Amino acid sequence: MEVSNHYVTIKHDINGSPAESDFELRTTTLALAVLGGSKDVIVKNLYVSIDPYQLNRMKSDSSSRIVSNSSTRIVPGQAINAHGVGRVVASDNPEFEIDDFVVGLLGWEEYSVVKGGDTLSKISSTEFPLSLYAGIFGTSGLTAYVGFFNVCKPKKGEKVFVSAASGSVDMLKDQLGFDNAFNYKEEIDLKSTLKRYFPDGIDIYFDNVGGEMLEAAVANMNAFGRVALCGVISEYTDKGRKAAPDMLDVVYKRISINGFLLVDYLHMFGEFMSITSEHLRHKRMHALEDVSQGIESVPSAFVGLFRGLNVGKKLVEVTKI
Amino acid sequence: MEVSNHYVTIKHDINGSPAESDFELRTTTLALAVLGGSKDVIVKNLYVSIDPYQLNRMKSDSSSRIVSNSSTRIVPGQAINAHGVGRVVASDNPEFEIDDFVVGLLGWEEYSVVKGGDTLSKISSTEFPLSLYAGIFGTSGLTAYVGFFNVCKPKKGEKVFVSAASGSVDMLKDQLGFDNAFNYKEEIDLKSTLKRYFPDGIDIYFDNVGGEMLEAAVANMNAFGRVALCGVISEYTDKGRKAAPDMLDVVYKRISINGFLLVDYLHMFGEFMSITSEHLRHKRMHALEDVSQGIESVPSAFVGLFRGLNVGKKLVEVTKI
Numbered sequence: 001m002e003v004s005n006h007y008v009t010i011k012h013d014i015n016g017s018p019a020e021s022d023f024e025l026r027t028t029t030l031a032l033a034v035l036g037g038s039k040d041v042i043v044k045n046l047y048v049s050i051d052p053y054q055l056n057r058m059k060s061d062s063s064s065r066i067v068s069n070s071s072t073r074i075v076p077g078q079a080i081n082a083h084g085v086g087r088v089v090a091s092d093n094p095e096f097e098i099d100d101f102v103v104g105l106l107g108w109e110e111y112s113v114v115k116g117g118d119t120l121s122k123i124s125s126t127e128f129p130l131s132l133y134a135g136i137f138g139t140s141g142l143t144a145y146v147g148f149f150n151v152c153k154p155k156k157g158e159k160v161f162v163s164a165a166s167g168s169v170d171m172l173k174d175q176l177g178f179d180n181a182f183n184y185k186e187e188i189d190l191k192s193t194l195k196r197y198f199p200d201g202i203d204i205y206f207d208n209v210g211g212e213m214l215e216a217a218v219a220n221m222n223a224f225g226r227v228a229l230c231g232v233i234s235e236y237t238d239k240g241r242k243a244a245p246d247m248l249d250v251v252y253k254r255i256s257i258n259g260f261l262l263v264d265y266l267h268m269f270g271e272f273m274s275i276t277s278e279h280l281r282h283k284r285m286h287a288l289e290d291v292s293q294g295i296e297s298v299p300s301a302f303v304g305l306f307r308g309l310n311v312g313k314k315l316v317e318v319t320k321i
Numbered sequence: 322m323e324v325s326n327h328y329v330t331i332k333h334d335i336n337g338s339p340a341e342s343d344f345e346l347r348t349t350t351l352a353l354a355v356l357g358g359s360k361d362v363i364v365k366n367l368y369v370s371i372d373p374y375q376l377n378r379m380k381s382d383s384s385s386r387i388v389s390n391s392s393t394r395i396v397p398g399q400a401i402n403a404h405g406v407g408r409v410v411a412s413d414n415p416e417f418e419i420d421d422f423v424v425g426l427l428g429w430e431e432y433s434v435v436k437g438g439d440t441l442s443k444i445s446s447t448e449f450p451l452s453l454y455a456g457i458f459g460t461s462g463l464t465a466y467v468g469f470f471n472v473c474k475p476k477k478g479e480k481v482f483v484s485a486a487s488g489s490v491d492m493l494k495d496q497l498g499f500d501n502a503f504n505y506k507e508e509i510d511l512k513s514t515l516k517r518y519f520p521d522g523i524d525i526y527f528d529n530v531g532g533e534m535l536e537a538a539v540a541n542m543n544a545f546g547r548v549a550l551c552g553v554i555s556e557y558t559d560k561g562r563k564a565a566p567d568m569l570d571v572v573y574k575r576i577s578i579n580g581f582l583l584v585d586y587l588h589m590f591g592e593f594m595s596i597t598s599e600h601l602r603h604k605r606m607h608a609l610e611d612v613s614q615g616i617e618s619v620p621s622a623f624v625g626l627f628r629g630l631n632v633g634k635k636l637v638e639v640t641k642i
Contacts, residue, residue, distance in 0.1 A: 056569065065573045184411075210568045223388075232568040247531045247553040248377065250580035252386040256525035257578040259571035 005030040007079045007109030008298040017237040017306055022058075023299035025075070028066050030111050034092040041117040043086035043232070045106050046321060047134040047291075050301045050314040052208075054080065055236045068263045069119070070105055070139075080108045080249040085123070085134045086320070088179050093117035101132040106147055107296045110318055128280065130321070135313035136280075136287040137273060139262055143230060146265035146271045147206055151228040158203035159222075161194070163213050164233060167288065167311040185308070189214035210235040210243045218245035218255060227257040237306055288312030325353040328430030329619040335379040338627055343379075344620035347398070351432050355413040362417050362438040365405035366427050367485040367642060368612075371622045371635040373529075375401065383462040389584045390440070391426055391460075401429045406444070406454045407410045408642070412436035424454040429619045431639055433567070451602065451642070455609040456634035457597060460583055464551060466593045467586035472549040472579050479524035480543075482515070484534050485554060488609065488632040497607055506629070511537035531556045531564045539566035539576060548578040557558045558627055570574055609633030 002100055006026050014022050034040040045229035057074040060181025066072050074080050084106035088096050094103060097118055105119035106112040114120055117145055123133055135141065148154065164183065165172055172181035180197055187193040194202065194216050201222035207214055217227065249255065290310040292301040297320050304310055326349050335343050378395040396452065405427035409417050415439055417423060426440035427433040435441055444454055446612040455463065465538065468473065470531050486493055493502035501518055508514040511545055514525065515537050522543035528535055531553025556562055565569050570576065600606035611631040613622040616639050625631055 003500065054571075066568070067573060071573070114591060186578065214568070229568060229572050231572060242564040243568055244563035247535070247550060247556060247564055247580070248386070250578070250581065251550050251552060252377075252388060252392070254580050254582055254585065256580070259568070259573070259575045259577070261573065261575055264575065 001032045002029050003032060003111065003258065004028070005111045006295050007107065007108055008295060009024060009078060009080060010074060010076050011203060012076050013060045014055065015060055016056060018058070018303050020146045020148060020299040020303055023302075030113070032090045034090050034113075036092060039116045040091075040228050041088055041093050041095040041102070042090040042113045042119060043102055043106055043112045043114060044089045044119070045084050045086040045112060045318040047086075047131045047315050047317055048082050048084035048106060048108055048298070049134045049138055049140065049262050050298065050305060050310075051082070051140065052231055052233045052236060052305050054082065054302065055306070067261055080106050082108050083134060084112075084318075085130050085138075086112065086318075091117070091251045096120060096122060102259055105224075108295070108316075110295055113277075114291075118225075119279065128277070131289055131315060131317070132280075132287055134315050135289055136276065136285075140313055142265070142269060142272050143182075144206075144278065145264065146268050147228040147230050147260055150265060150268065151260045152204045152206060154204055156307070159198055159200060160204045160206065161198065161202045161217055162206045162208075163217075164208035164308075166313075171288075171311070176288070184213065187190060191219050194220040201225075206230060207232070209233055211241045213247045214243040218249050218257075219254055221249070223253045225253060225255045227255065229257055233306065241301050246266045260292055289315055291315045291317050322353045323350055324353060324432065325349070326430055327434045327616050328402060328428065329616060330399055331379050331395060331397050333397050334381045335376065336381055339376060339379070341620040341624055344623075351434070353410050353432075357413060360414040360437045361412075362409055362414050362423070362435045362479045363411040364423055364427055364433045364435060364441070365410045366405050366431060366433060366639040367406040367422075368407075368452045368636045368638055369403050369405035369427060369429055369619070370455045370459055371613075371619065371626065371631075371637060372403070372460065372461065373552055373554045373557060373626050375403065376621065376627070377483055383483070388582055391584075400433075402426050402433075403429050404455060404460045405433075405639075406451050406459075407433065407639075417443060419442060421454035422451060422454075423544045424459065427625050428615070428639075431616055449598070452610055452612065452636055452638070453601075453608055454635050456610055457601075457606075458594060461634055462585070462597060463590060463593050464583045465527075466550040466597065467583065467589050468551050468581055469525075471586060471589065472581045473527060473547050477527055480519055480521060481525045481527065482519065482523045482538060483527045483529075484538075485629075487634075492609075492632070497609070501632060505534065512540050515541040522546075527551060528553070530554055533560045533564070535564040536566050539570050539578075542570070542574055542576055544574045545576060546576045548576065550578055550580045554627065610636055612636045612638050614638050 062073045083102045088098050088100045101123040102120045169181045172178040202220050203222050204229045205217040207229050208231045211234035290312045298316050301316050375560045406424045409419050409421040418427050422444040423441045474555045490502045493499040512579045523541050526538040528550050532555035611633045619637050622637050
């Protein structure tokens, strides 16, 4: 059987802010059949993850940042791999049967051919909605977990600041249990803002933003403060906005700034899943999703990340089950 | 007995590059007598250490950086404490007798009164020249030791870059055994310079400089590279020259930038002394000193640090033994 497979690609390298016009939807024909002995699996995608790091793969200088299959340079015209959830529609792999739900490195496309089934895991439990496996149970959730526990190493009572926590202030406070929150767009001087919200100083900064926010956080950090540098979204679209934290503060306050990547912590997945499931079961944690519909919505969903439009984990529902 | 005690002080806060005219020599009269029960010790200073960090204590905003007795704000007109070596001339402390040689927190002055004898240690061995206790066996040597071993945690075969290693290139290579060295003043583009000297990338950067050099080092770092941020001399004199390392590099290469201060590692002193003594005995390590004569030479010695004039550890010999 043959299907037409719509996929999203870039028209050219993107070195500044992305616009929807930088993307296009293309179509190929795909035979839903796998070669004997290949162990290949074909997946019909249900949810795909929309993440800011993809922009780094679209830049002209992205070749220097290849760390794993998910950080290779994105070639204009070609499909773009991305974390996601789908259903098996063809398999030469004994681990996966047709109609199995799977999670792994799929793509911004309707169907993904996963060579050797390598990056896939089967979703056996039906306890949680499938979309969670593309979000809180996926790379986003695991990145937050290892960044916080393995990189920041929090101690009881420490003051924690998270940038780009996402969503409205009221929601962060009332629904998600943050002690406090602010909208950076409404603030004039971030250093004073942080001083106001952290009168006792910041011990841990989970940084998704870079730029001025990182400078303001370092200025407000306590001695032995730790920064987990997860991403620097403010710098992805504008090379001119580089963070220049006061290094004299870094010395005198013995601050450590630690870049980290999920790829080094994949062994934490089991522990992470079991703890996160428990938190969700007991409603100590809430998974907030922002879902767009249809593969054609990927460009606007992606572009929206850099304008702060998403409220919660951004996903695209490619196909309804 | 009374003596006149010459000491160096600042005329006013210093917020930019220091000039000799920012300093003055003052004189007080000191009775060489200690109060019974005070445990005070009076030391006639022989060598005092001249270090860039002192400039941070002379700034208007220095109050925020008080970490220990040696980082308190320097008040115009008052004496300036500094690490040094001297001889006891009066003591109410049973641990110290007249004519003992001692090392500790003394000052840029001819005589120091050390309350309770608190920061002093007796120099019992006569194996090494006394000046070494104000340099390689002092805070400078211990800082280098803990910064390298405790902060950078080097592994065999890793490539190490040290900025402000000090002195001429030929001397660093021929006398001190560096694999290679360059004079930053003769380089136009530090990123290319480091690429030339580190074709396989940098694993460890011991940073005394900050600014552009830190940016260039991060650009040339390997995955899992570590920066020990010991000081940022290029930023002490010019707030505009702040380092803005590429944080995307920090994330993708999982670089850690770690500010550190000696005060947290004083427990390493015993280990450091025993290892460093052995290296010196077997001439595997050479102590390079740059000594100016007389208390009146402190301002020019200090100002010279920020112009790169010293070759080796900068000391002032206050009095000949």
